[in-house]
Every structure is written in C-alpha cells, then in structure tokens.
Amino acid sequence: MAQTVSEFVIGRLREWGVRRVFGYPGDGIGEFDGMLGKAEGAGEGLEYIRPTHEEICAFMATAHAKFTGEVGVCIATSSPGGFHLMNGLYDAKMDNQPVVAIVGQQGLNSFGTFNQQESNLEQAFSDVAEYVQTIVSPEQAQAVVDTAFRTAITRKQPCVVILPHDVQGLKMAEPGAEMWVSRSSAVAPSTEIAPPAAQLHAAAEVINAGERVTFLVGAGADGATEEVLQAARLAGAGIVTTLRGKQVVPGDVPFHTQQVGLLGSRASYDQMQGCDTLVLLGTNYPYGQFLPKTGQARAVQIDLRPEQLGLRYPTEVSIWADVKTALAGLLPLLTQKTDLSWQEKVAGDMRDWDAELAAQADNHFDDAVNPRKVYAELDKRLPAGAIVTCDAGTTADWYGxxxxxxxxxxxxxxxxxxxxxxxxxxxxxxxxAYPDRTVVCTIGDGAFQMLGMNELITLKKYLSRFDDPTFVVLVLHNDDLSQVSWEMRTEDANPVWPTSQQVESVDYAGWARLLGFQGITVTSDDEVEAAWDTAFAHRGVTVIDAHTGKNVPPLPPHITYEFAKNTGLALLKGDPDGIGAIKDSATSLITEGVEKVKDALHIDRD
Structure with missing residues (x-):
C-alpha cells in the first residue's frame, strides 16, 4: 500500500527508536496528525501526549531526553505553534539535549506571499536549532529526517524538521541513485568517543601529582557514576557536583559536598579555595568566581562538547571524549593515594555543613513556613527511585x-x-518515562501560575496510564517572585518593587481539589511533616500549598562584602519588606554574614 510523506516520517521516527511524542495540533500539521491517528488505530503509532501548550511540549521533549538518554520529539503546527516551542527548544540547546521538533507549515506556493500563518520558519529556528530544514519533496524526506536525528544525537542539540501542509499528503517516493538525491539510513551513530592514549597519560600525571584533588562533575557525566567514584577514591579526591549533576553522584557519598556557588555548600566552596588539582567532568559550569584562582590548581577537563574545553578554567589537559569512556581508560593509570587526609577533611566539612543546614531548617519565622524545613523533611522521606524536579527560583536554592x-x-x-x-x-x-516511580515537582507560585497550574489538567487526563499514580506538586506559596526580589537587593542594591514582584494569591490546594486531586494547605512548620507523610501515602496527585516566607534569604555559603553591602543599601532605600527581610535574614545569616551586614548597615556591634 502506497505511503504518504507523513506516514513515512511516522515510520521513520519508530525506526529511530521513538515511541512517545509530545504534540499540540493545528491545521498546519493537520495531515501529519491525521496519519498519527491512523497509525494509532492500526497499533503501529506513537504514544501521543498532548499537554495544554506547545511550550510545554518542547519542555517535555527536553526533559524526556534528559531522563532517558533518548531523543525527545515534539510536534506543533505552523507559525504560532512553532514559535511557542522556542523556549523549550532553547532549554535543549543550552543544556545539550537531543531533541527533534516537527513543525507544520503552510503550502509550498504560499512561501514569501504574506499568506495566513506563513512565515520564514527556517530563519526563525536558525539560532536555536543545530539543523533546520524544510521538506519540499518526497524524495528529500528520508535524508532530512535522518540528518535531524543524527545531528541531534551527535551534537546533543535540538533540530527542526519543517513539513509544509501539501507535502505532508504527497505520495512517498523511494530515493533513487541519481544526482541531488541522498539515500540515508536510520542508524544511530556512536557517541562513545575515546581519547588518545597520550592524553590519558598526561591527565593521569596531573591527577597523580595532586595532593588536594577536587572533581567538579556535571550532567555530562551521567551514566558514569561508578567510574567517577572509582577515580575519586583512587585520587583521594573530593567531589563537587553542579546542580544538574546532582544525580550523577549519590548524595550519601561522604566526600560529595553537593553544589558550589550561590546555591552550594560551604564545604564545596572550601574545596575550591583549597584544591591544588581540578578535574572537570562533563560540565560547563559558568560561575568562574567560585572556581580556583588562576594558577592555584592544575586542571584536567573531559567533555563531549569540544568548544567547551578549557573555556571556564585554564586546563593543562583537555580531552574531547565522553566521560564514561575516557574514565574507563584513565582508571588503570591512576595510582592509589595513601594519604587521604584531604578527602577526609572534605567529608568532615560536609558533616559540619549538614549540621548547619539542619539548624537553619529548624528556625521559625513569624506567620510563615520555613521553606528550608519543607525541603529538609522532603529529603528525609524520598522513596527509593524517586524523581525530583525544581524550578528556576528559590526552589533551586532549597533543592540544591x-x-x-x-x-x-x-x-x-x-x-x-x-x-x-x-x-x-x-x-x-x-x-x-518512569510510570512506576514517585515524582515530586517543586515549584514557586509565580512559575506555577505561568503554565504549571494548567498542567494539572494534563495529569488528570493521563493519570490512569501510570502504574504508580503518586505525583506530588509542592508549591512555595509566598505571593512574591522571591528569587528576583532577592536578586534586586543583592545584585543591584535596589529595594523590592511590589508592582513587578507581587504574585496574586491563589488557593492552590483548592484548585487541586477542584480537579479531583488531594490538596493540602500548610501554614505552619508544625504541619510540614504530616503533609509529606499524607502526600506519599496517597496513590494519586497531591498538591501541597505551602505558605512559605518570602523573606527567608537564599544565602550563599560565603557572603561577600558586595553581597552584604548591596542588601543593606536596598533595605535602607525603603524596601517594602525591609523589616521582615532584616528580621528573617538575622535569623538565617551565618556569623560572617551578620558581621558584614552590620558593617553595611552601620549597626552598632554591641
């Protein structure tokens, strides 16, 4: 039976291993969607997940790639639908994830004629996509789809395939052996790049010579957990992970000090200040002020993205390879350190930091829940195999x-x-991706109001598909864009501007109950533990509406004079939350920070 171009593309997706796509329909992609429906009816289709917005489709495709290692696929209609994909595709681009977007377009004859929903999609996607191409004939379809997938996999970047509406329904033609026609294959290329032996020996020499070795491990080391730990044990190294690299190294490894920087630990900060050797594994960590001073440490870097080698810190050895393969070759060349005093110091520093975090979580604030306690109690209760996500605001601080x-x-x-x-x-x-696992989403009220609330509707639609329907959404309800509020103070010495920062209060637990889910409102620290116990005992969706304090500062582990001075100046300029911010900061600040804030505010030390 003759195939259309749409039917061919759907079959080709399956050949590339795709089983699930995230899409939103529209007339520009209508013929393709019709063939998706036909394939579904024949039992030869793809699992089609339709959330409430195209931006969500692209984010879900990016997350699918992150959590599974597969290519994420999103589908949208022409101009408005395609443009809505942009933010999620930029997320894939900036976090090096293989994603293929299939975007509808108006018919070929409409190009350049200012027709309804006709726009230059190739130009629009040219910055975000590593490869973007319009399929203009059946003979071209095979090569374009295959090139998009090969490029996404090898470059770890998003790619875009544009399907004009009339081309979607054309009869598919087998590419022939002729000029201008490519005959391609749906075979995934290997990304296990091994470095030359000379580079491995050079890297081993640097690491073996170090007395205070620190590994900075990013998401690019995902899948190399055992190799990272073996190398660290041989080198007597401490391990710091980036925020996206948390899952690479188990959190109960004693010499893993979690993150470094504004969201990190003091133990990680001290590691960076004291190490004499830095090994960067699969990371493009951008905050250079938290890395060792130039000349302090010899450095080795391993990364699959060659343009990122030697970019953040001067390296002696830069190895273009995937981390797992490179470490497998490096391990036999590393000598076992007999003096583990550095690694033991790192572990001791982390125990001290954890004790301080526990004390911070036990602080009480007037008329608000301590967000630190909410996360501390969540961590104690995470079941085996749990998956946790966080957003870009203060949820990232507490998650980290x-x-x-x-x-x-x-x-x-x-x-x-x-x-x-x-x-x-x-x-x-x-x-x-993991329907039998417990998933916890932690999100601020500002982000939840963007599109997050709508996605409870998507969960309601698909809940019956999950083997274990336990899904918990924690909303930090403080009626404020609190991360930006603190950034206004600490970065620019400006008081909070309520017109831009205030978030309209909503009964998020009530919204959950309206959809048939479990909603829990938490207004005091005493209710936090029971809320988590109730949520994890419920086989279904739970929204925890936690009324947390907006003035609890997301303090860095090392408070600079500039940080303290700007905060003080912002409060002196008439910050509307000034009294609350001063009071809550005084409760939270470590001793060093208190002294510097006093200096900035000219407060009498007595």
Missing part, C-alpha cells in the same frame, strides 16, 4: 542545599537557560 539524590534517584531542572515553569513539564515527562 537540601535534596540528596541517593543511588537510583534522579532529579533535574532547566539549567543554563534557567527558565521558569520548567519544573512541571519536567516532572510530567519523568512520570511518562
């Missing part, structure tokens, strides 16, 4: 500081793009 992803757990977020609202589609994609 309190969540310890033990072996088998996963967690992720919008990394370099740091887009708001991603936590919800990330959590949904994780649930579709």
């Amino acid at each position: 500081q309190y969540i310890r992803l033990r072996d088998g757990m996963r967690g992720d977020l919008s990394g370099r793009l740091a887009s708001m609202l991603a936590a919800m589609p990330y959590a949904e994609a994780a649930k579709f």
Whole structure:
C-alpha cells in the first residue's frame, strides 16, 4: 500500500527508536496528525501526549531526553505553534539535549506571499536549532529526517524538521541513485568517543601529582557514576557536583559536598579555595568566581562538547571524549593515594555543613513556613527511585542545599537557560518515562501560575496510564517572585518593587481539589511533616500549598562584602519588606554574614 510523506516520517521516527511524542495540533500539521491517528488505530503509532501548550511540549521533549538518554520529539503546527516551542527548544540547546521538533507549515506556493500563518520558519529556528530544514519533496524526506536525528544525537542539540501542509499528503517516493538525491539510513551513530592514549597519560600525571584533588562533575557525566567514584577514591579526591549533576553522584557519598556557588555548600566552596588539582567532568559550569584562582590548581577537563574545553578554567589537559569512556581508560593509570587526609577533611566539612543546614531548617519565622524545613523533611522521606524536579527560583536554592539524590534517584531542572515553569513539564515527562516511580515537582507560585497550574489538567487526563499514580506538586506559596526580589537587593542594591514582584494569591490546594486531586494547605512548620507523610501515602496527585516566607534569604555559603553591602543599601532605600527581610535574614545569616551586614548597615556591634 502506497505511503504518504507523513506516514513515512511516522515510520521513520519508530525506526529511530521513538515511541512517545509530545504534540499540540493545528491545521498546519493537520495531515501529519491525521496519519498519527491512523497509525494509532492500526497499533503501529506513537504514544501521543498532548499537554495544554506547545511550550510545554518542547519542555517535555527536553526533559524526556534528559531522563532517558533518548531523543525527545515534539510536534506543533505552523507559525504560532512553532514559535511557542522556542523556549523549550532553547532549554535543549543550552543544556545539550537531543531533541527533534516537527513543525507544520503552510503550502509550498504560499512561501514569501504574506499568506495566513506563513512565515520564514527556517530563519526563525536558525539560532536555536543545530539543523533546520524544510521538506519540499518526497524524495528529500528520508535524508532530512535522518540528518535531524543524527545531528541531534551527535551534537546533543535540538533540530527542526519543517513539513509544509501539501507535502505532508504527497505520495512517498523511494530515493533513487541519481544526482541531488541522498539515500540515508536510520542508524544511530556512536557517541562513545575515546581519547588518545597520550592524553590519558598526561591527565593521569596531573591527577597523580595532586595532593588536594577536587572533581567538579556535571550532567555530562551521567551514566558514569561508578567510574567517577572509582577515580575519586583512587585520587583521594573530593567531589563537587553542579546542580544538574546532582544525580550523577549519590548524595550519601561522604566526600560529595553537593553544589558550589550561590546555591552550594560551604564545604564545596572550601574545596575550591583549597584544591591544588581540578578535574572537570562533563560540565560547563559558568560561575568562574567560585572556581580556583588562576594558577592555584592544575586542571584536567573531559567533555563531549569540544568548544567547551578549557573555556571556564585554564586546563593543562583537555580531552574531547565522553566521560564514561575516557574514565574507563584513565582508571588503570591512576595510582592509589595513601594519604587521604584531604578527602577526609572534605567529608568532615560536609558533616559540619549538614549540621548547619539542619539548624537553619529548624528556625521559625513569624506567620510563615520555613521553606528550608519543607525541603529538609522532603529529603528525609524520598522513596527509593524517586524523581525530583525544581524550578528556576528559590526552589533551586532549597533543592540544591537540601535534596540528596541517593543511588537510583534522579532529579533535574532547566539549567543554563534557567527558565521558569520548567519544573512541571519536567516532572510530567519523568512520570511518562518512569510510570512506576514517585515524582515530586517543586515549584514557586509565580512559575506555577505561568503554565504549571494548567498542567494539572494534563495529569488528570493521563493519570490512569501510570502504574504508580503518586505525583506530588509542592508549591512555595509566598505571593512574591522571591528569587528576583532577592536578586534586586543583592545584585543591584535596589529595594523590592511590589508592582513587578507581587504574585496574586491563589488557593492552590483548592484548585487541586477542584480537579479531583488531594490538596493540602500548610501554614505552619508544625504541619510540614504530616503533609509529606499524607502526600506519599496517597496513590494519586497531591498538591501541597505551602505558605512559605518570602523573606527567608537564599544565602550563599560565603557572603561577600558586595553581597552584604548591596542588601543593606536596598533595605535602607525603603524596601517594602525591609523589616521582615532584616528580621528573617538575622535569623538565617551565618556569623560572617551578620558581621558584614552590620558593617553595611552601620549597626552598632554591641
């Protein structure tokens, strides 16, 4: 039976291993959608997940790639639908994820004629996509689809295939052996790139010579957990992970000090200040102020993206390879350190930091729940194999500081793009990928109001598909875009501007109950533990509406004078939350920070 171009593309997706797509319909992609429906009826289709917005489709495709290692696929109609994909595709681009977007277009004869919903999609997607191409004939379809997938896999970037409406319904033609026609294959290329032996020996020399070795491990090391731990044990190294790299190294490894930087631990900060050797594994960590000073440490970097080698810190050895393959070759060359005093110091520093975090979580604030306590109690109760997502606001601060992803757990977020609202589609994609696991989405009220609330409707639609329907959404309800509020103070010395920062209060637990889910309202610290116990005992969706304090500062582990001075100046300029911010900060600040804030505010030390 003759195939159309749409039928061929659907079959080709299956050949590339795609079994699930995230799409939103429209007339520009209508013929393709019709063939998706036909294939579904014949039992030869793809699982088609339709959330409430195309932006969610792209975020879900990116998250699918992150959580599974497969190519994520999203589908949208012409101009408006395609444009809505942009933010999620930029998330894939900036976090190096293989995603293929299939976007509808008006008919070929409409190109350049200012027709309804006709726009230059190739130009529009040219920045976000590593490869973007319009299929203009049946003979071209095979090569375009295959090139998009090969490029997405090898470059770890999003690619876009544009399907004009009339081409979607054309009879498919087998590419022939002729000029201008490519005959391609749906065979995934290997990305296990091994480095030359000379580079491995050079890297081993640097690491073996180090007395205070620190590994900075990013998401690019995903899948290399055992190799990373073996190398660290041989080198007597401490391990720091980036926020996206948390899941690579189990949180209960004693010499794993979690993150570094504004969202990190003091133990990680001290590691970076004290190490003499830095090994960067699969990371493009951008905050250079938290890395060792130039000349302090010898450095080795391993990364699959060659343009990122030697970019953040001067390296002696830069290895273009995937981390797992490179470490497998490096391990036999590493000598076992007999002096483990550095690694033991790192572990001791982390125990001290955890004790301080526990004390911070026990602080009480007037008329508001301590968000630190909410995350501390969540961490204690995470079941085996749980998946946790967080958003780009203060949820990322508390996730970074309190969540310890033990072996088998996963967690992720919008990394370099740091887009708001991603936590919800990330959590949904994780649930579709692992329907038997507990998923926890942690999100701020501002991000939840963007599109997150709508996605409870998507969950209601698909809940019966999950083997274990336990899905928990934690909303930090403080009626404020609190991360930006603190950034206004600490970065620019400006008081909070309520017109831009206030978030309209909504009964999020009530919204959950309206949809038939479990809704729990938490208004005091005493209710936090019971809320989590109730949520995890419920086989279904639970929304925890936690009324947390907006003035609890997301403090960095090392408070600079500039940070303290700007905060003080902002409060002196008439910050509307000034009294609350001063009071809550005084409760939370570590001793060093208190002294510097006093200096900035000219407060008498006595």
